Amino acid sequence: MNGAWRTAVAVFLVLSLLAGTVPSSRAWALDLEEEKELGRKMLQTVREHFRLIEDPEVAGYVQGIGKRVVRSVGPVHYDYAFFVIDHATPNAFAIPGGYVFVFRGLLELMDSEAELAAILSHELAHVQARHIHKQLEKGRMLSIAAIVGTLAGAFLGLDGKAAQALAVGSMAGARSLQLKYSRENEEEADRLGFQYLTSAGYDAHAMVTVMQKMRRMNWQSDSRVPSYLLTHPALGERVGYLEQLVEHGATGGSRAAFRDAVGxxxxxxxxxxxxxxxxxxxxxxxxxxxxxxxxxxxxxxxxxxxxxxxxxxxxxxxxxxxxxxxxxxxxxxxxxxxxxxxxxxxxxxxxxxxxxxxxxxxxxxxxxxxxxxVYQDQNRWQEALQHLKRAEGLAPLNAELDYHLGVLYGRMQDLGPAHYHLGRYAMRRGDFQLVAFHLEKAQSYLPASDDRIKELARWLKEAKRTPRDARMQVLDGF
Missing domain, CATH: 1.25.40.10 (Tetratricopeptide repeat domain)
Structure with missing residues (x-):
């Protein structure tokens, strides 16, 4: 991805988890559960270092555009979730498990919905083409921890020491693998991204305009977070290349854009x-x-x-x-x-x-x-629940939604789900003691085999393994 999208993508990674041994020549492969674990750990790392914007207008809007693009991709193995990081650096990236992050600085740079869709399309194209996976395969990553450290170093700008600390027990840290896309990677992502963008109803020329904006900007490398341009070189060359793609209609179809570009x-x-x-x-x-x-x-x-x-x-x-x-x-x-x-x-x-x-x-x-x-204020509980659950399905992993669902279930005297959602809310606020309280209460109302109990217990277990200074950082940041 060069040009116009700053970002970072990480994705369908492969690796073999063989205790202390070097992987054999057989293909590496994370099963879906391992990939989800990797995504959860990376999400936790993001939350420890940055504040997420959970304003429903901003978060919901980006989530909606992202989902629209995902539908144009075709079959995917997991549900994508989109987040906005409250940081001025122009950046964006995707990680295994379907998590996609856009920085506030990038949203401030763009001028239209189509440009946002263009960036998301290009990022998802890198994911679908498994570009990061292929680099990790060459780097012989031996553990999920090593991959988390590598991705954190590349996409979050953590210094070598901090990134290596994340890659506990592995000699393969962020410094041993440079996550940069090749020219071939960029060409493939351009072509796939154009297809996704136009299939979602947007004018593919937005890919050119957003790159031209970044080309005009003279970004200073004084942020701890690498900008999109730093990981995607040859910007001038790519502007010309993308203009040619638009001119020759290299979108895989001739359907005219039907969405308002600005929105x-x-x-x-x-x-x-x-x-x-x-x-x-x-x-x-x-x-x-x-x-x-x-x-x-x-x-x-x-x-x-x-x-x-x-x-x-x-x-x-x-x-x-x-x-x-x-x-x-x-x-x-x-x-x-x-x-x-x-x-x-x-x-x-x-x-x-x-x-x-x-x-x-x-x-x-x-x-x-x-x-x-509004329905909750009118005591129309079932209608309120219907819309809050619909919102949760459209924008999962949102702390505000968990809070309101917890309160609503409590008012409906459905205490198992009430404590589950309030427990999730507490976890995202960094209050681990409150998570333990709601877990204990949820266990008294829900069967032990309930996946919601397992989810809270797993989160609490991971939190207890987090160093105290990192826990305090979570509390301060959220």
Missing amino acids: DYPFIQAVLMSGHTDVDAAQNRFTGWLQDPARKAAALYGLGRLALQKGRLEEALAHLRQAAILKPASPLVLNSLGEAYQRLGRLEDAEKALRSALMIDDESPMVHLRLGL
């Missing part, structure tokens, strides 16, 4: 500004945007979000209603409008706005979450 992307950038930058700076930026007709709707949306954060609900409602007039088909705007109505106690108006949003996009996890909370 709700300006609103996502407004969310990032309102929630992850200086509030006064965001206020001034949105006020300036009001003078630009192309950005006025996003400006009103951003001002509405800031007012919601400050508890100025009537002001928020006024801004969001104006934004909805300008952009009536935006699930993001309608979702925040529904939140404003809900917090004002106008539950019927909230339901109406959110149902309108679902008519536009029935696969929006953030809208299902908000509608579930």
Whole structure:
């Protein structure tokens, strides 16, 4: 991947776990359970070093675009989950088990939904082509720990000492394997990525535009996280190559793009500004945007979000209603409008706005979450559960969802699932004592053979093996 996507991908890795022996000439292979374990460990490492953005608007939006691209890939062996890391470096990567990460800095660089879809398409192409797997096979990785250390060093910018510490018991750490894509890798990922992107309904030219943006930027290598460009060289050459692919229609099909290239992307950038930058700076930026007709709707949306954060609900409602007039088909705007109505106690108006949003996009996890909370406020438990479970299916591994599901199950007096979800929430918040409490309670309501019990027990066991300083880092970060 050179060009335009900064990222990192890691994927269907293979290895043989032979206690203390060198793998034989037979093909390495992780079974699905081992691959999932590798993914879980890498996810844990990411959580220990970075904060994840769990704002339902941002997380749900990226998850939705990612799932749309995944459907264009064809058969896959696991469910992909998409996360946003709250870090200014422009980067993205995928790891075994179906976990895909996009950094906030990359979202701030792009200008359209199609460009985000282009990056995800290219990353998934590397995964499908098993490019990282082939490099790991050459590196003769002997353990999952060694692979975690290698991926952490390559994609998270951990220094050699830190990465090697992750590769416990192995001489093969991050320094022994340079995860860089070859020119052949990039060509294959380009062609596959073009197919995925156009099959998902986007204009393949977005791959060119996002790379051109990065080419114009003069990134400084002062971050601990490697940017996309550092692991994908020859940027100028790749811009020309991609332009030729677009010109000659190397997409595997001639279907015209049918999705709005920009989509709700300006609103996502407004969310990032309102929630992850200086509030006064965001206020001034949105006020300036009001003078630009192309950005006025996003400006009103951003001002509405800031007012919601400050508890100025009537002001928020006024801004969001104006934004909805300008952009009536935006699930993001309608979702925040529904939140404003809900917090004002106008539950019927909230339901109406959110149902309108679902008519536009029935696969929006953030809208299902908000509608579930509205139904919960109305004591319509089963309808609330239906939408919260739908949101969970669309955006798994979300701490906020686990919290709300735990509370809802508790109100419904279904205490086994209630303690399970609250236990998952506690784990993601780094509160291991609370995890132990909810595990004990869940065990009294659920059979010992229940997979949910096994999941909490496994997480707790892994947490106890985590060094104290790492546990404190989790607590501080979350």
